[in-house]
Every structure is written in structure tokens, then in C-alpha cells.
Amino acid sequence: MNYKEHKSEPFWWGMFSQGGVIAALLIPIHIFLGGIAVHLGLIDAELMSHERLTGLLQNPLVKLYLCVLLIFTLYHAAHRIRFTLAEIGLHSLAKVLPFLCYGGALVGTAVVLYILWVLF
Amino acid sequence: MMLDSETTKTYTRPISKAWWLRDRGHFNRRYFMFLLRELTSVFVALYVVLFIYEIFLLTKGPDAHAAFRESLNSGPWIAFHIIALLFALYHSYTWLGLTTKMQAAGRGLVKIGTKTLPPILIALGSYGAWIVATIIIAYLFLTL
Numbered sequence: 001m002n003y004k005e006h007k008s009e010p011f012w013w014g015m016f017s018q019g020g021v022i023a024a025l026l027i028p029i030h031i032f033l034g035g036i037a038v039h040l041g042l043i044d045a046e047l048m049s050h051e052r053l054t055g056l057l058q059n060p061l062v063k064l065y066l067c068v069l070l071i072f073t074l075y076h077a078a079h080r081i082r083f084t085l086a087e088i089g090l091h092s093l094a095k096v097l098p099f100l101c102y103g104g105a106l107v108g109t110a111v112v113l114y115i116l117w118v119l120f
Numbered sequence: 121m122m123l124d125s126e127t128t129k130t131y132t133r134p135i136s137k138a139w140w141l142r143d144r145g146h147f148n149r150r151y152f153m154f155l156l157r158e159l160t161s162v163f164v165a166l167y168v169v170l171f172i173y174e175i176f177l178l179t180k181g182p183d184a185h186a187a188f189r190e191s192l193n194s195g196p197w198i199a200f201h202i203i204a205l206l207f208a209l210y211h212s213y214t215w216l217g218l219t220t221k222m223q224a225a226g227r228g229l230v231k232i233g234t235k236t237l238p239p240i241l242i243a244l245g246s247y248g249a250w251i252v253a254t255i256i257i258a259y260l261f262l263t264l
Contacts, residue, residue, distance in 0.1 A: 023164050024215040025253040028208045031167055033261055035201030039193045043262065048189060050182040056264060057178065066175070073168050080161030087158065089137045112172055119179040
């Protein structure tokens with residue numbers, strides 16, 4: 001491939017690996033609890049109710065946890081999607097992909113912070 | 121593939137667009153598993169966006185959130201979560217397994233004195249951390 005490394009490259013790689021660890025440790029249990037277990041009746045549906053979840057979000061530690069979980073994993077995914085798209089043949093977009101992917105993660109960061117610390 | 125003849129004359133072996141399925145006429149399992157590993161990121165992203173959307177809906181009141189929960193309680197969405205879970209598990213397996221490979225390569229990452237710890241202990245450590253984190257989150261979610 002024919003591109004020069006931008007000086008911000010180490011930052012994105014760092015966020016990628018940070019988010020990779022967080023995703024590896026935490027994402028499976030969240031998918032299982034909120035997306036599968038509750039619908040199969042393995043856990044009480046009340047655990048995912050509006051009242052219950054907004055109650056949890058009153059706790060600043062829960063908010064902080066969600067910030068770490070959601071923001072770092074966004075950068076992880078953005079970085080990997082950038083390279084995956086190039087690998088499967090979109091080499092011609094190699095110059096645009098970093099802007100699209102990291103831009104998406106940056107917007108996602110702002111959205112997460114806004115929802116958790118302004119709207120709540 | 122575009123080659124700029126002014127800046128490079130390096131030979132690049134032609135690669136088929138579907139190299140991860142067929143490379144020079146053969147199915148290459150390593151290439152395929154590599155692409156699956158890279159694809160885990162798509163499911164992580166989709167799940168995280170869905171998660172953020174749910175938190176947003178919480179701010180819109182109980183009815184909006186209940187309707188969202190109701191729609192998730194359907195075959196296609198449950199299927200999506202099962203597939204996303206399988207990809208997430210594959211991500212965890214490959215990502216945490218990297219520590220073992222790093223330990224096995226060269227002189228290793230973790231040493232006690234001059235002794236390099238065997239990779240199997242590093243594997244137990246990283247997969248163990250995964251199990252502990254999973255139990256802690258499940259416990260907090262069910263009891264907080």
C-alpha cells in the first residue's frame with residue numbers, strides 16, 4: 001500500500017489496543033445479559049426496564065463505567081473497520097477511510113458524553 | 121490496484137478481490153479466520169451504537185424505551201445478538217490469546233528474575249481476567 005504514516009497514527013493504534021482489551025473483557029457479557037438472557041426469560045425483564053436503568057444511571061460510577069466501555073470500544077472498532085475495508089478491496093479509499101472511521105468515533109465520543117453528562 | 125510508476129517500481133503480486141475466500145485457486149483457512157477476526161469489529165460497533173441508542177431512549181421517557189425493548193424481543197433482533205455474541209467471543213478469544221503469543225515470542229513479556237514465565241500461565245492470567253470481569257459485571261448488573 002502506498003500511504004505515508006500520519007503523526008497521529010500512534011494515538012489511533014493506542015486507542016485501538018486499549019479498546020480491544022475493554023471489548024474483549026466486557027462486551028460479551030453485556031450482549032448476553034441485555035440482548036439474549038432477558039428475552040429468553042433467563043433473567044427478570046424488570047432488570048432492563050426504564051425505571052431500573054435510569055436508577056442505575058443516577059450513580060456517577062455507572063456513568064463513568066459506560067463512558068469507558070462505549071468510547072474506547074468505538075475507537076477499537078473504528079480502527080479495525082478502517083483496515084478491514086481496505087483489506088477487502090477498498091484500497092482506493094485508503095486516504096478517506098481514516099477520516100470516516102476516526103471521525104465516526106470522535107462524533108460517537110461527543111454523543112456518549114452529551115447523553116450521559118448533559119441529558120441525564 | 122493502482123501503481124504510481126513515478127514513485128515505485130516494486131513488483132506487487134496480484135491479489136484477487138476475494139483473497140480471503142480463494143487465493144490462487146485455493147481456500148486458505150488462515151486468511152478466512154483472519155477476516156473473521158477483523159469482522160468482529162463490525163459487530164462490536166453495531167452493538168455499541170445500539171447500546172448508545174438505548175441510553176438515549178432512556179432520556180425520552182418510559183414509553184419510548186419500552187417500545188424499543190419490545191422490538192428487541194423479536195426473532196431477528198435476538199438472532200442479531202446471538203451472532204454478535206459469537207463474534208464478540210471470537211474477539212475475546214483471539215485478543216486475549218495474543219498475550220500468549222507475545223510471551224512465547226523472543227524473550228517474553230513477563231519474567232521473574234531471569235526466568236521467563238511459561239506462556240500457559242499468561243494464558244491463564246488473561247483468560248482468567250476475562251472470567252473474573254464477566255462475573256463481576258453480571259453480579260453488579262443483577263444485584264445493584
